[in-house]
Amino acid sequence: MWWTSWDAVVRIVLVGAAGYAALVLLLRVSGKRTLAKLNAFDFVVTVALGSTLATLLLDQKTSWTDGVVALALLVLLQLLVALLTTWWEATRGVVTAQPTLLLADGSVRRDVLRRNRISESELRQAVRSSGQGDLGSLAAVVLETDGTMSVVPLSAAGDRSALADLDQATLAHLRAVTDR
Incomplete structure (x- = not known):
């Protein structure tokens, strides 16, 4: 259908502008977390x-x-889940992925790369993007919960406390490599 009526067009303009304004207001009220880099749950809410x-x-x-009640419900549920994952550690694993040591x-963990469907080329690209040029000078590359890769040079690794939220098997592997 190419044309319905001017009433339909005017409705889209008026309701669209009001709906857009309501969504922007809801997102501003809900805080920065709603618009942060997306993990799987955030992506679903955004869609x-x-x-x-x-x-x-x-x-x-x-x-x-x-429509505004539906938008508000989605933003409220996203806020509620964000609060729950902040207050109770156990709920975080249900909603977000665990960071993964690559x-x-x-030492590149090729089995972990394969499991996460990441090529060595993508790993090297992340390393280059961080301004590093030598894999041997890195303490860690971590696949974060939002899909980005964090690069930690050996010179900045310190006590490695930034890696504390990796799973226990990964931490054990990291300790074994570090103790060599």
């Missing part, structure tokens, strides 16, 4: 927000109030 806004814009049966003291 759901976009889908809800699109429905609000295009479905004439959906009132502005219904390289330890210059």
Whole structure:
């Protein structure tokens, strides 16, 4: 269908502007965490927000109030999950992935790369992007919960307390490599 009516176009403009304003307001109220780098849960919420806004814009049966209540519910649930994962460590593993050690003291963990579907070329790219040029000069490369890779040079590793949230098997591997 190429054309419905001016009423439909005016509704899209008015409800779209009001829905957009409501979404921006809700996101500002919910804080920076809602717009941070995305883990799987954040990605799902972001897609759901976009889908809800699109429905609000295009479905004439959906009132502005219904759409804003749906948007507010999604933002509230995201905020609630963020609070739960902050307060109770056990809930974090349900919602977000565990950071993963890809390289330890210059040694590439090829089995871990394969398990996480990351090529050595992608690992080297992350290392280069961090300004490093020698894998042997690195204490760690960590695949973070949002899919980014953090590079820790040996010269900046210190007591390695920044790696404390890695899983216990990874920490044991790291200690074994460090003790050599």
